[in-house]
Amino acid sequence: MNTQPIKRYYRKHRQAVIAGSSGLLYGGGWSLGYLTGFDTASAAILILAAIVGGYDIAKTAYHEVKSQTLGIKTLVTIAAIGAIGIGAYWEAAAVVFLFSLGSYLEGRTMRKTRNALEELLEMTPDTATVRRDGNLQEVPACEVEDGEIVVVKPGEKIPVDGDVVEGESAVNQAPVTGESAPVHKADGDEVYAGTINQEGAIEIETTGAGSDTTLQRIIRRVEEAQEAQSPTESLIDRFAKYYTPGVIALSIGAFAVTQDAMLSLTLLVIGCPGALVIGPPVSIVSAIGNAARSGVLMKGGEHLERAGKIDLVAVDKTGTLTKGETTVADVEGFGTNAREALELAAIAEKKSEHHLGDAIVAAARDRPSAVTDGGTVAAETDGTGDETPSIPDPDDFDVVAGKGVVAYHDGREIVVGNRSLLDERDIAIPDDVAEYVREREERGETAVHVVLDGTVVGVVAMRDELREAAPGVVAQLQDAGIETVMLTGDNERVAAAVAAEVGIDDYRAELLPEDKQAVIEEFREDHVVAMVGDGINDAPSLATADVGIAMGAAGTDTAIETADMALMADDLERIPYAVTLSKATRWNIYENVGAAVLTVTVLLAGVLTSYVTLAAGMLVHEASVLAVILNGMRLLRYE
Amino acid sequence: MSDTTQLRVMDFDCPSCASTVERALGNVEGVEDVEVHYSTGRVEIHYDDSLADPNTFEQTIENQGYTPQPA
Numbered sequence: 254m255n256t257q258p259i260k261r262y263y264r265k266h267r268q269a270v271i272a273g274s275s276g277l278l279y280g281g282g283w284s285l286g287y288l289t290g291f292d293t294a295s296a297a298i299l300i301l302a303a304i305v306g307g308y309d310i311a312k313t314a315y316h317e318v319k320s321q322t323l324g325i326k327t328l329v330t331i332a333a334i335g336a337i338g339i340g341a342y343w344e345a346a347a348v349v350f351l352f353s354l355g356s357y358l359e360g361r362t363m364r365k366t367r368n369a370l371e372e373l374l375e376m377t378p379d380t381a382t383v384r385r386d387g388n389l390q391e392v393p394a395c396e397v398e399d400g401e402i403v404v405v406k407p408g409e410k411i412p413v414d415g416d417v418v419e420g421e422s423a424v425n426q427a428p429v430t431g432e433s434a435p436v437h438k439a440d441g442d443e444v445y446a447g448t449i450n451q452e453g454a455i456e457i458e459t460t461g462a463g464s465d466t467t468l469q470r471i472i473r474r475v476e477e478a479q480e481a482q483s484p485t486e487s488l489i490d491r492f493a494k495y496y497t498p499g500v501i502a503l504s505i506g507a508f509a510v511t512q513d514a515m516l517s518l519t520l521l522v523i524g525c526p527g528a529l530v531i532g533p534p535v536s537i538v539s540a541i542g543n544a545a546r547s548g549v550l551m552k553g554g555e556h557l558e559r560a561g562k563i564d565l566v567a568v569d570k571t572g573t574l575t576k577g578e579t580t581v582a583d584v585e586g587f588g589t590n591a592r593e594a595l596e597l598a599a600i601a602e603k604k605s606e607h608h609l610g611d612a613i614v615a616a617a618r619d620r621p622s623a624v625t626d627g628g629t630v631a632a633e634t635d636g637t638g639d640e641t642p643s644i645p646d647p648d649d650f651d652v653v654a655g656k657g658v659v660a661y662h663d664g665r666e667i668v669v670g671n672r673s674l675l676d677e678r679d680i681a682i683p684d685d686v687a688e689y690v691r692e693r694e695e696r697g698e699t700a701v702h703v704v705l706d707g708t709v710v711g712v713v714a715m716r717d718e719l720r721e722a723a724p725g726v727v728a729q730l731q732d733a734g735i736e737t738v739m740l741t742g743d744n745e746r747v748a749a750a751v752a753a754e755v756g757i758d759d760y761r762a763e764l765l766p767e768d769k770q771a772v773i774e775e776f777r778e779d780h781v782v783a784m785v786g787d788g789i790n791d792a793p794s795l796a797t798a799d800v801g802i803a804m805g806a807a808g809t810d811t812a813i814e815t816a817d818m819a820l821m822a823d824d825l826e827r828i829p830y831a832v833t834l835s836k837a838t839r840w841n842i843y844e845n846v847g848a849a850v851l852t853v854t855v856l857l858a859g860v861l862t863s864y865v866t867l868a869a870g871m872l873v874h875e876a877s878v879l880a881v882i883l884n885g886m887r888l889l890r891y892e
Numbered sequence: 893m894s895d896t897t898q899l900r901v902m903d904f905d906c907p908s909c910a911s912t913v914e915r916a917l918g919n920v921e922g923v924e925d926v927e928v929h930y931s932t933g934r935v936e937i938h939y940d941d942s943l944a945d946p947n948t949f950e951q952t953i954e955n956q957g958y959t960p961q962p963a
């Protein structure tokens with residue numbers, strides 16, 4: 254007879270089989286004993302029930318003792334053997350049966366928690382269609398090499414990370430970023446393994462396959478995060494090290510005083526630190542797993558516990574509250590025409606690599622050059638009559654951080670910058686210029702002066718549109734009792750206008766990049782501060798904050814490194830979710846620890862007053878462990 | 893040569909169970925470093941492949957009363 258399938262079945266369901274058999278024997282033995290007055294036959298069956306259910310427990314207990322870790326199984330084994338020793342057979346069988354049933358159920362529910370990431374893993378298809386030697390071949394996804402072209406049909410999952418080189422489509426990136434709306438992808442756009450191609454056929458040049466994909470990296474980080482111990486967990490672990498030997502000592506002491514063996518064995522059982530040690534990790538694993546499925550990467554339990562205390566959220570304005578796409582809203586010439594003022598600004602800013610500079614250069618390129626004043630501008634810029642004039646390089650230029658640029662071109666000095674740069678260089682600002690600047694700034698626009706050889710010749714006003722979600726997100730945070738502050742390099746007037754539009758509580762304006770860190774330090778004196786930023790420019794202030802939250806981190810490893818929480822999508826609306834989930838987790842941990850301590854206290858009082866017996870103690874203990882696990886698992890469904 | 897292998901144990905029922913398995917694996921000849929995580933059930937073993945036979949790892953975990961499976 255082939256016994257393989259039976260063996261395999263047994264191995265897989267060993268715990269259930271053991272708990273079941275032990276339960277049946279216990280039920281049978283107890284019933285028989287009840288009828289016959291607990292004679293030898295029923296005692297034999299009950300002892301058998303204890304042995305069947307207790308063999309594995311005792312084996313583990315043996316290893317625990319051997320490796321000098323006194324665990325819960327050691328306590329249960331001592332209690333069961335002790336109970337048999339004093340002739341309390343049915344109590345011994347009950348303790349063993351309840352414990353093995355409890356362990357089985359606990360293992361089963363924990364498996365569900367541990368599997369929360371599995372559905373993310375299953376998102377990546379096993380095979381990929383690759384263009385090789387002019388043919389399409391189906392190969393295992395992990396064997397695709399970098400640079401190879403993968404073809405993905407509509408409706409298929411994308412098997413590798415790469416850049417689109419052919420075709421366009423809408424891609425559902427929910428598995429990686431948590432965004433439910435599909436993202437349009439065309440030539441040159443990056444796509445991730447595990448996301449779903451919804452509309453058109455696309456060809457992808459592979460940049461990562463197998464375990465070297467963004468999704469796999471995220472999953473590894475999530476696991477590391479789940480494994481990292483939170484401060485509460487380490488505290489409880491340290492406590493448990495002394496607690497278990499302490500319970501044994503208490504039990505021995507109780508026996509010495511009362512000579513009541515049953516009482517001291519019951520103390521052993523109820524003293525097991527089960528719910529206390531299990532609660533916090535279950536809460537944290539569930540919360541981190543839930544967050545991962547919504548595109549929020551939490552760095553670990555420590556970060557999560559800290560995030561649960563956040564009472565102030567500082568948000569960088571540019572690229573966080575706004576779309577980060579600065580465009581020129583208006584140009585005004587003073588003593589020259591607008592076109593020329595813009596051209597001069599563009600020359601000065603051409604190499605600045607600042608986002609305001611980029612907007613000026615882009616505007617100068619986009620505007621038709623020959624529209625104004627006799628075409629002098631077009632002639633000056635390239636002389637070829639081309640539709641998009643090329644902008645000449647400055648001969649020399651200097652960036653004045655947070656203020657502007659000073660450049661030289663054809664022997665003339667061009668200064669582009671804010672009021673403080675002009676003040677610094679003793680450049681007078683005429684009243685009409687100041688009036689125009691004020692008017693633009695009151696609309697939340699950033700205005701820069703264009704100065705040619707010491708005279709203001711124009712003003713460029715730029716606008717960075719607010720994200721539609723920004724006011725709602727700020728309101729949600731305020732509803733959760735959190736103070737919101739906007740940080741910006743813009744001046745007071747612009748900041749006030751934007752702050753009013755978003756409805757944010759407070760703002761700090763005219764901050765140089767390094768000032769942001771100092772502001773965060775200052776907030777930290779009486780708040781637990783979260784800082785939201787893009788993770789690259791804001792890396793120092795993210796690191797300074799109690800909790801650094803990086804947005805749009807899917808593609809950037811640096812952002813994930815520096816932040817305590819990383820939002821995979823560039824989606825502001827995840828912030829209230831992440832913050833309230835952290836708060837819910839912190840409460841959940843408190844509930845679990847509280848429930849565990851309360852249970853042990855009540856049981857202890859019950860034992861000492863002889864209300865709680867061995868079997869009842871075990872039942873309540875196991876029930877409390879299960880309750881704590883189920884409570885922690887609620888966080889898997891938090892929305 | 894040093895090598896690394898990963899296993900999963902989905903039926904840990906308490907944090908100290910994971911520590912017990914960690915110690916047991918650490919005592920296997922040729923094992924240089926072990927990490928056993930209660931929260932994820934992940935077991936990572938670094939070992940010297942001239943001394944240790946990876947097949948014994950699963951046996952060791954089973955001996956402790958838990959069910960290992962491939963990671």
